[in-house]
Amino acid sequence: MEKEFKSGFAAIIGLPNVGKSTLLNAIAGQKIAIVSDKSQTTRNKILAIFNDEGHQIVFTDTPGIHRPHNKLGEFMVKTAKDAAGDVDIVLFMVDAEKKVSDTERKIAEDMQKSGIDTILVINKADKVVKEEILPIIASYAGVCDFAAVVPISAKTGDGVEILLDEMKKLLPKGPKFYDEELVTDQQEKQIAEEIIREKILRFLDKEVPHGIAVQIEKMSELDNITKIYASIYCEKASHKGIIIGKNGEMLKKIGKCARVDIEEMLDKKVYLELWVKVKNDWRNSEKLIKNFGFDL
Template structure:
């Protein structure tokens, strides 16, 4: 008997939602960085095991938006949560529930949506702290299950998946058995470039960056990618390019290594940096860079 279900992965920024998705799938489809607000879109990750097909929906972290891009991200997270058959609430096991978690819990109660609480980053904390956080959450809501995990180390992720399996319902699968994501290859490529920017430059700069793939062709075992990196200020462009173009070169070779590993072919990567002032503050800017409400 085939079973399936849409399970949205929600929580505040930086708690490890995308790391968890990658860990479940055993491959990197969602970008990860130490900076909050890394994920901007809903990303489906599909895992098929035996008769079960899980469709996990990774979402942007929920926070107080400061611009139109932020509004888009939070709306995406909320609507994805509402679309799911079940929810995985990811939270840092070192912290008691705060405003974001309280808001999600309110939605769960009102909608009667089953939720598994994944308390992440157990590798960083002592047992007593973990027990304290579990108790604080248990006092707030009757979760379907509470699973302390380390997404980064892949610890207890199988246990989490066993709990998710109990929430699937009978029904036809939505995706082919061998499919792992709904993102087109060129979007993953753009995201990989953005990940390297998040990991290479600091402060506001990476948050104001959008990556657009202008050309993506494959021939004779070589993939040619030309991408434009849009940033918000001329001074940001200077930093992204760096002295003698060194920073951009570093971003490029870092991204190329990942792309070659993913595509298993040689990649020729050509990056250009451009300025588009305040694009994050306009609906038009968002649409131009592919941030469109579904």
């Protein structure tokens, strides 16, 4: 008798910078959500698809849940909450190295009320001893009846297979929503934009990165080379100088590192040209947020 196919949708939620994008990339096997040590780096819901012989799990990655400081921040929080409310399984991700916060307890309460199967994913478990994980689990006693608790290291991949096995147990019977060859619903252009933004986040400090949007103006093929022309938008003229750097060195560094990752994604040579432009206070302009590809 043929085994019944199981499929469903899953959301990864948690505070900013807890490792959600790293986990998503580990599951998908390639870089599709930007990974940075700065919070609030994921802005749009990003689908990644896990397939094996009898299962398909469609993941949505969400921005970290935080207090919004501008219209873009409001959009990011709304995206996270919307994604969590329309799935079969929620992965609630916490950091093993940090104390449980009131916000995290509130998220756990909301998950309990929602009735959605929720797995507590304790990331960075490789950074602490086992005895330090027990108080984290105890902090949620009486708050949320988790379907499972799984310590992992999204960075090394430890525990990820166990997590997927726990998720498979919770999946409902269902069809294959997407072709097995599809890893993400993101277009190459979107992924390239995210890769460029990741490099900006890596090399620049404080508030400059979060006032950054990247837009590819043109992407074309010529003689087995992909030519990409992209604009980096910032909110202040002073930020433009920081991004360009002395004698253009910072912009060259961003471009060089982004090009390497984009070439790996496309599996071909890439010519990347970057411009830096100023759009004052764009994060508080609904029109500009939409222009940069965010659905409000």
